[in-house]
Amino acid sequence: MINDIDSLQFKGAKLAPPAQELLNQSIMDRENIIRFLTRSPLFQDLEPGVLQDLADRLEVETHRGGSVIHEPAGPPVDRLRIIKEGAVKITLPFGRNDDALIDYRGTGEILGFLSLLTGGRPRGEAVTLEDTTFFVLDRATTLNLLKSQPAFAQQFFSDFYNRYVHKPHREIGKKKLLYGGGERLLFTTPVGELVKRDLVTASEEISIREAAEIMMARRIGSLVLLNALGLPAGIVTNKDFRDRVVSRNRDVSQPARRIQSVSLVKAEAAEHCIEALFKMLHYNIRHLLVVEGGRLKGIVTAQDLLRLQGTSPIAIVQELESQPSIDGLVDPAARIQSMVGAFLQEGVKTNHILRILNEVYDRLIRQVVSLEERRLGRAPLPYCFLSFGCAGRKEQIFMLPQRNALLFADPPSPETAEPAARYFGELSDAIVRALERLGFPAGGGGASGHEACPFHSSTAWKNRFFEWIKRADRGSIEASLPVLDFRARFGDETLAEDLRSAVFDRIARHGVFLNVMGLTIVKTSPPVSAFKRFILEKEGEHKGCFDLKQKGLKPLVDMVRLYALEEGIRETSTCERLGALRERSQHLRPHCQELEYAFEIMSGLWLRTQHEQYSAGAGTASSFLDPDRLNRLEKQALRAIFTFIAKLQFLVQERHEPIKI
Numbered sequence: 001m002i003n004d005i006d007s008l009q010f011k012g013a014k015l016a017p018p019a020q021e022l023l024n025q026s027i028m029d030r031e032n033i034i035r036f037l038t039r040s041p042l043f044q045d046l047e048p049g050v051l052q053d054l055a056d057r058l059e060v061e062t063h064r065g066g067s068v069i070h071e072p073a074g075p076p077v078d079r080l081r082i083i084k085e086g087a088v089k090i091t092l093p094f095g096r097n098d099d100a101l102i103d104y105r106g107t108g109e110i111l112g113f114l115s116l117l118t119g120g121r122p123r124g125e126a127v128t129l130e131d132t133t134f135f136v137l138d139r140a141t142t143l144n145l146l147k148s149q150p151a152f153a154q155q156f157f158s159d160f161y162n163r164y165v166h167k168p169h170r171e172i173g174k175k176k177l178l179y180g181g182g183e184r185l186l187f188t189t190p191v192g193e194l195v196k197r198d199l200v201t202a203s204e205e206i207s208i209r210e211a212a213e214i215m216m217a218r219r220i221g222s223l224v225l226l227n228a229l230g231l232p233a234g235i236v237t238n239k240d241f242r243d244r245v246v247s248r249n250r251d252v253s254q255p256a257r258r259i260q261s262v263s264l265v266k267a268e269a270a271e272h273c274i275e276a277l278f279k280m281l282h283y284n285i286r287h288l289l290v291v292e293g294g295r296l297k298g299i300v301t302a303q304d305l306l307r308l309q310g311t312s313p314i315a316i317v318q319e320l321e322s323q324p325s326i327d328g329l330v331d332p333a334a335r336i337q338s339m340v341g342a343f344l345q346e347g348v349k350t351n352h353i354l355r356i357l358n359e360v361y362d363r364l365i366r367q368v369v370s371l372e373e374r375r376l377g378r379a380p381l382p383y384c385f386l387s388f389g390c391a392g393r394k395e396q397i398f399m400l401p402q403r404n405a406l407l408f409a410d411p412p413s414p415e416t417a418e419p420a421a422r423y424f425g426e427l428s429d430a431i432v433r434a435l436e437r438l439g440f441p442a443g444g445g446g447a448s449g450h451e452a453c454p455f456h457s458s459t460a461w462k463n464r465f466f467e468w469i470k471r472a473d474r475g476s477i478e479a480s481l482p483v484l485d486f487r488a489r490f491g492d493e494t495l496a497e498d499l500r501s502a503v504f505d506r507i508a509r510h511g512v513f514l515n516v517m518g519l520t521i522v523k524t525s526p527p528v529s530a531f532k533r534f535i536l537e538k539e540g541e542h543k544g545c546f547d548l549k550q551k552g553l554k555p556l557v558d559m560v561r562l563y564a565l566e567e568g569i570r571e572t573s574t575c576e577r578l579g580a581l582r583e584r585s586q587h588l589r590p591h592c593q594e595l596e597y598a599f600e601i602m603s604g605l606w607l608r609t610q611h612e613q614y615s616a617g618a619g620t621a622s623s624f625l626d627p628d629r630l631n632r633l634e635k636q637a638l639r640a641i642f643t644f645i646a647k648l649q650f651l652v653q654e655r656h657e658p659i660k661i
Contacts, residue, residue, distance in 0.1 A: 030055045033135065036084065040108045045151035054145075058135045060084075069126040070112060077115035077122055080142045083107055086132025087532075087640050089594075091125050104129075104636040106532075116142060129640050191276045192269025194305075195290050195298030201226050204233045204257040208245060211236055211256040222287050222299060225260050232296065234260030235287055266291050267300070274352050277305055280314055281359045284321075313339060313356050317363045326371060326434045329364065333438040336360055337398065340611050350604040351575060358394040362489050364438070369490040372430040379427070380420050383408035384491030392485035393557070394573040397607055398614060399439040402432060403482065406455035407495050417457075424455040458495055465503045472513045477520045484561065485572045497570075504568050514566060518656035521558035522649040526642035527551045534627050534639070542624040548609070549623030552602050552638070555645050556595060559652060563588045574599055587655070591648060598641040605634065 033055040037043040043051065061081070063069065069088065070077055088105045105111060115122040116139055137145075146153050200218050202211060204225035215223050215238075227233040236256055244250065244259040265283050267276045269292035276288050286302040302314050316339070319332040336357070343353045369385050388403040390396045406424050411417040432452045436442045442452045456464070465483075468476040484503070488496035507513055527535040527546035536544050546552075557574050564577040567584045571577050575596065582592040609625055627635060 033058060036108075036135075037082075040082070040110075042110065042152060046149060050145075050149065054137070054141075057141055058082075058137055061134045061136045063128050063132050063134075065128050065130040065132070067128045067132075069128065070115070070122045071125040072121055072123060074121065076120055077112040078139045080113060080116055080137045080139070081111040081134040082137070083109050083111065084133040084135050087129040087636075087643075088132060089127050089129050089640065091127075104633070104640045106636050106639070113142075129644065189273050190269060191267045191271050191273055191288075191290050191300055192292055192297055194273065194300045195269075199224060199289075199296050199298045201232075201296075202256070204255065204260065206256050207253050208241075208250065208256050208259060209252040212241060212252070221301065223256075224264075224289065224296075224299065225256055232264050232289060233257065234262040235264060235289075236260050237287060239286075261285075264289055268292070269297050273305060274348070274356075276300060277313065278352075278355055278359065280305070281317060281356065281363075284317075286314075313360050317360055320360075320363055320367050323367065324371075326368065326437055329367060329438055333364055336364070337439075337614065340397065340607070341615065344608060344611060350600050350607055353607065354395055354397070354575075354603070358391075358396055361391070361396055365435075366490045368434045368438070369427075369431055372427060372434060376423065376427055376430065379408070380416065380423055381409045381411065382492040382495065383424065384488040384493060384495045385431070386486045386496060387489050388486050389482040391489075392482070392487045392572050394487075394576075395603070398610055399441075401441045402435055402452045404431070404435075404453045405461075405486075406431075406453060407461055407488075407499065408455065408457055409492075409495060410457045410459050420457075421455075428453040428455045458499065461499055462502050465499075466506055469503075469506050469510050469513045472510065472516045474516070474520050477513075477517050481517075481521075481558065481561070484565070487572050500570060504565075504570075507565060508568070514562065515656045517562055517565075518652050521555065521562060522653050524551060524555050524558075525649070526555060526645045528639055528642035528646065532639045532643060536627070537624070542622070544628075545624040545626045547623055548602060548606050548625045552642065552645070553599070553606060555649065556599055556602070559645075559648055560588075560595065562652065587651075594644060595648075598644065601634075601637050601641060605630075605638075 030052065034048075034051045037046075037051055037054065043054070046054070063086075068074075069081070083105060085107055088111060090105065111126055111134070112122065200214065200220055201224045202214055204227055206214075206225075211223055211225075215221070215236075222235055222237040224232050225234045225236065234257065236259055240259045240261065245252065250259070265279050265285055266289045267279060269290050279288060280286065280302055288300050290297045290300055305314065316332050316335055320329060323329050323332070339357065339360075340353065343356075365385065365387070373379060384407050386392070386405045386407055388405070390400065391403065406428055408420060408424055411420050432442050465480070468480040486496065486499075529535055534546055536546055560574050560577050560581070563581055563585050564571070567581065569577055569580045569584065571580055578592050578596050578599075581588045583589075585592075588595075605625065606623060609623070613622060627638075630638070
């Protein structure tokens, strides 16, 4: 220890050469430690004597990557750790029934201060992301430092606390107060809190007249009907009376069950209102039953969420689906983009934004295809409209260039093939032009519908995939990657599922395809060096930036797709694939949670960057990111994420045969 050697020197003892060398090394170590401490905002204002004393008291502690430093179930923290080199990930629970907040800490930052200060158990879990070395200070010395050194205490409470407690929660949890004197927040309010009155129910055997009388007497817009077992059988609303009774001059003595809607969708009372909103969008409903502890608690309506939310995706969807022409879709389609800004302002989580936006985009697509089909006449064969790439993965944020296709059933005879091809060719062109009118670029050079939206029979599409799988070279892999994320957004979905089954079966019988895919996708390395510095563009319009989408998100998405194909997982979105891989993939299971967090963080940054560019009037948004525009936490997070992706790419490369491509 340094103290032991110093005591020998002060007593005037004569040191042997090895001891003298050890003393010299210890003095050098102390100087290095002091130099290290003075680079930290917490310690830089301390007097030299205090720094020397700290250097003598510090111990060194090393942990391998993946080590748990502390966790909520563990003992109270009794030591302050300063990261000498390495990186640590902190997970903190954020809100009720919500995901964890991620904090990344690196060289010069400290760990365990709040828990050490209070003497309680840590709130979160700290895990090393790589081999990490700490300088460690005992609790008594740390508390004495806090009491005796005002500069240290002031720096901690003004900088550290604000940076690592207030700021992450403020940035992720920042919500705009919407109504009720600022007491309700759309994305933190449980659905159950919107239920203000007892649920009114009646037997489904009552007459239509009796149902109307109950609703009028109770001044309610909907009535839940129960079956003989006392379970919800359906719901009648004011709209049902207008559309199914008045407009059809129906006999009001008939049972109310004749006009009820039987599709009852439920929400748990503890679910956030954002989940209720998504269910209403997905099922195209305006009323949602609320269940608590297995019992019916009440009902929430779209109007309840309208009052809570202010700007409503439901209103946009309803306007989209009521338009009789493409021209009528222009205005509501344009307002979809404005939702992004509102969501970002209210601090909505990225995965919620993706879910809502893609549900709204799906409704827009369905309306476009439906209107064009109606204009051209009924299709001669069953068909479906497919989307590829980010739209196929349900990760479309803005109106990006079209990547779609038509898939139709095989013509029953040669005589029907030509008329079918002619019809779907016209439909393809019409859809492309309509989407272009709404803001989705068709591609450069005035691409025709045949290029922006190719159309083929079921057998033709299978043969195209089979050819890629058979060739199994880099060119075929790169051509197939975005197309493998296809999903049906309109029409006969069984055609798409039949195609998917055929593709999965062929891939399973040609293992070389996935081997080549594995080696192809690791060719794109994340933009971080071995020293954890960002690798930036050296010239051109994006000098000093890196491509977050191509160098960060794409490698992650590609790896998740590879493992999903290996396991025969049919989901296409990255989040859904990770959820399935968590259960089924032996190789990726330990990394799924980290990948989910990495995807959330990078998608959020990409979303914010794209929105800023669109808001500034940029014709096309770029995915290049300037690291100088990031705060310290974001920079640390991306460095850790890029390093993590690079390590996973190495594992992918090791698992697949070294085929020369």
